[in-house]
Amino acid sequence: MKKILFIGAGSMAEALIQGWIKQKVFSPQEIYVTNRSDKERLHFLQETYGIHCMFDQAIFRQADLIILAMKPKDAIAAMRELKPKITAQSAILSILAGIGIGTITELLGSRPVARVMPNTSATIGMSASGIAFNNEVSTAQRILFLQLLEAVGSVIEVEEDQLHAVTALSGSGPAYIYYLMEAFERVGTEVGLSKDTVRLLMTQTLAGTAEMLKQSVDEPDVLRKKVTSPGGTTEAGIQALEQYQFNEAIEACIKEAEARSRSLANG
Numbered sequence: 001m002k003k004i005l006f007i008g009a010g011s012m013a014e015a016l017i018q019g020w021i022k023q024k025v026f027s028p029q030e031i032y033v034t035n036r037s038d039k040e041r042l043h044f045l046q047e048t049y050g051i052h053c054m055f056d057q058a059i060f061r062q063a064d065l066i067i068l069a070m071k072p073k074d075a076i077a078a079m080r081e082l083k084p085k086i087t088a089q090s091a092i093l094s095i096l097a098g099i100g101i102g103t104i105t106e107l108l109g110s111r112p113v114a115r116v117m118p119n120t121s122a123t124i125g126m127s128a129s130g131i132a133f134n135n136e137v138s139t140a141q142r143i144l145f146l147q148l149l150e151a152v153g154s155v156i157e158v159e160e161d162q163l164h165a166v167t168a169l170s171g172s173g174p175a176y177i178y179y180l181m182e183a184f185e186r187v188g189t190e191v192g193l194s195k196d197t198v199r200l201l202m203t204q205t206l207a208g209t210a211e212m213l214k215q216s217v218d219e220p221d222v223l224r225k226k227v228t229s230p231g232g233t234t235e236a237g238i239q240a241l242e243q244y245q246f247n248e249a250i251e252a253c254i255k256e257a258e259a260r261s262r263s264l265a266n267g
Ligand SMILES: NC(=O)C1=CN([C@@H]2O[C@H](COP(=O)(O)OP(=O)(O)OC[C@H]3O[C@@H](n4cnc5c(N)ncnc54)[C@H](OP(=O)(O)O)[C@@H]3O)[C@@H](O)[C@H]2O)C=CC1
Pocket: 007, 008, 009, 010, 011, 012, 013, 034, 035, 036, 037, 038, 039, 041, 068, 069, 070, 071, 072, 074, 077, 078, 079, 081, 095, 096, 097, 117, 118, 119, 120, 171, 172
C-alpha cells in the first residue's frame, strides 16, 4: 500500500485524484490530501472520493510521493512549512507552474523530483502533459512517473526550460478552448441556433478536427484549404479572422502566457 500525499486540494489536485482513482492507479485509501485552511473543501473531497483528508501527521514522514499542488505564489511558504515534516525517502511530483526543480530541491533538500505540467482534462484521462526530471530520479522512478501521467492522458518528456512553453500551450490550453466555445455559443445563438445545438455541433467539430490532425499526414494548412472553397463561407470567415488579427492575438496569447510562467518563479 502506497502513501500519496497532495499538498494543495484545488482543481488540479482533484483532476489528478479523479483520474488516478478512475484508472485504478491508486486506491482512494492510498491518497492523502491537505490544504492551507479550507476544511469544507477537504470534507467534500473525502466524501466524494473516499480519500483521507483528516490524518495523522506521521503520514508526512511516511509518504512515498508528495505532490506539490498549491498556487505558485504560495509555493515557497508551503515548501518551508513542509520541509521539517518530511524525510529524504519521499519523491516529489510538482505541478507548480513556473517554479523550477532547483527551487524545489533548495527548499526541500536533494531528492527525486519530477516537474510536470498537466491540464485539467486529466479528470477524464485526456490530459496533455509535459514532464522533466532531475538527476536524482532513478530509471525505475522515471518509468513510474511516466506511467502516472499516462494514466491520465498523454505525456511527453521535455527539457525543463521548455515547460514554460508547455504551460502556455497545453497547461492553459483548455481555458483557451473553453473561451472559444463561450464565443461560439454566444454568436451561434445570435445567428439562430439554441445553445445546446451549438454545443453539440461545436464539441463534435473540435473532437473531429483534433482526430483528423492526429490521423492525417497532411499539415494543418493543407487540411484548412480542403475546407475552404473559393468564394465560399470558410473564406469569408477566415478573412474576418485575419481582419481582426487572429494570428497576432494567438501570438500574444502564447507569448504572454509563456512569459508569465517564467515570471511566476520570481514570486
Ligand atoms: N488549474 C489548472 O488548469 C492547472 C494548474 N496547474 C498548477 O497546479 C497548481 C494548483 O493549481 P489549482 O489546482 O488551479 O489551484 P487552486 O487555487 O484550485 O488550489 C490551490 C490549493 O493549494 C492550497 N494551499 C495554498 N497554500 C498552501 C499551503 N501553505 N499548504 C498546503 N496547501 C496550500 C490551497 O488551500 P486553501 O484553499 O485552504 O488555501 C488550495 O487547496 C498551481 O501551481 C498551478 O500552476 C498546472 C496545470 C493546470
